[in-house]
Amino acid sequence: MKIFNAETREKELFVPIDKNEVRIYACGPTVYNYFHLGNARPFIIFDTLRRYLEFRGYNVKFVQNFTDIDDKMINKANEEGITVAELAKRFIAEYFTDASALGVKAATVHPRATENIDAIIEIIKTLIEKGFAYEASGDVYYRAQKFEGYGRLSHMPIEDLAAGARISVNDIKESPLDFALWKAAKEGEPFWDSPWGKGRPGWHIECSAMANKYLGKTIDIHCGGQDLAFPHHENEIAQSEAANGVKFANYWMHNAYINIDNQKMSKSAGNFFTVRDISKQFDYEVIRFFMLSCHYRSPINFSAEILKQAEAGLARLYNCYNNLKFLSETAEVGFLEGEKEILDTFGEFREKFIDAMDDDLNTADAISVIFDFARELNTVFCAESVHSSDMISEATDMYLELCDVLGIVVKRSEDSLDSEIEELIKQRTQARENKDYATSDMIRDKLKAMNIELLDTPSGVKWIRK
């Protein structure tokens, strides 16, 4: 597989450190609210990366942190009149509700900053010992310019940054580029004891500490939003490499932004949407499908119109699945002549899918392969010829295997109907046999209002729960 490495700005062949294992660190959310559409993009993209690597046979260790202590947490907790810990507990639970509905699998480990204070303090101590950090009035800062190569990920010219930045009066930092590793506690804030007094960790250091603790000194892939490249990821590199003396991450993957009606999403512009908000209008899986419909490094535009298009496209993929399911109910047992040969030809779709995903996770192209596959399946199975249940079930598995990598077509209607609805369907079928179409259409409309859609197929009446 090739990955566009943000550090070198080139597509590179992906080679994991250990042959069969891939270690990934992804920057997670600050848990002070429901997560928004912008947060959702990296969750979905990098969950897809993880699913794909697993599909290719790797054992993936995926670590995604929760930032559960910072200014936003403190402010929100004060507004709500609850503790920071209570706030974190609540929104971590809400994270899992939304993430799981989006098909985002739980990480191998979801470490929390506040549960890793020891590791954070250790790395800060190391950085001070090595001369990369200094204490000032109970704070600890990192000497950004001491780290050779500072700016190599974001390609920011550090001299210009340093020259252009304004040094505010009373600034206790040696240089404006220096950033906080540890912040002395202010009145009323949560704090932890440290060699520098009571305080709390800075934001950047938690990722360095937790990546090291759970994945080791050098990780394979580090993921996150493009906006985190500078300064957050740049700072992570400086911290981790100064402390450990080895390369921090071999590949950096950054997803692009999401816009709302072609505008940047922001609270002040009033176009700020949480995933929870959107899920009231559109199924979570539609949101996921939409996010995967263009390349992760391209900006993506969100609007109700575009989501409706995604919804219609996804419905097509569901219909294919439903068609196969209906057929299997009336199929012959045992493979029929020529069926295995047809199944072999389906392997072509799997290969094309892999080609697309191997090319820096080209999900848009991969989706087009699934659409082609769906058309082929519809053509083969909706023809008049009879097929065996083995054939249908194997073809369905091949189709769903690819869908599963993208985390779509997972909401399958396997449930059964209650007796009232079954009775209505029977009545309608009776009416149709009597050519009493007025009654039969009336019942069909009634069921539709109950979100049960009826399809009159050659092999009988089928239903789909909408």
Next chain:
RNA sequence: GGCGCCAUAGCCAAGUGGUAAGGCAAGGGUCUGCAAAACCCUCAUUCCCCGGUUCAAAUCUGGGUGGCGCCUCCA
């Protein structure tokens, strides 16, 4: 000011040198009591504009125009 990205049909979108994938929408057809679903056909001689390189450019290059992002917390 510094650093960087983007521009493909009504809409979404893939395509980094070889003659424009896929989806949505739309129109026509087959099937159907009617629908739905499915299938078939139609839907960019052309990829923002102007030059250049090449046998060949949406793809490389120079210059425009128009959007956008980062440099401060931010996915």
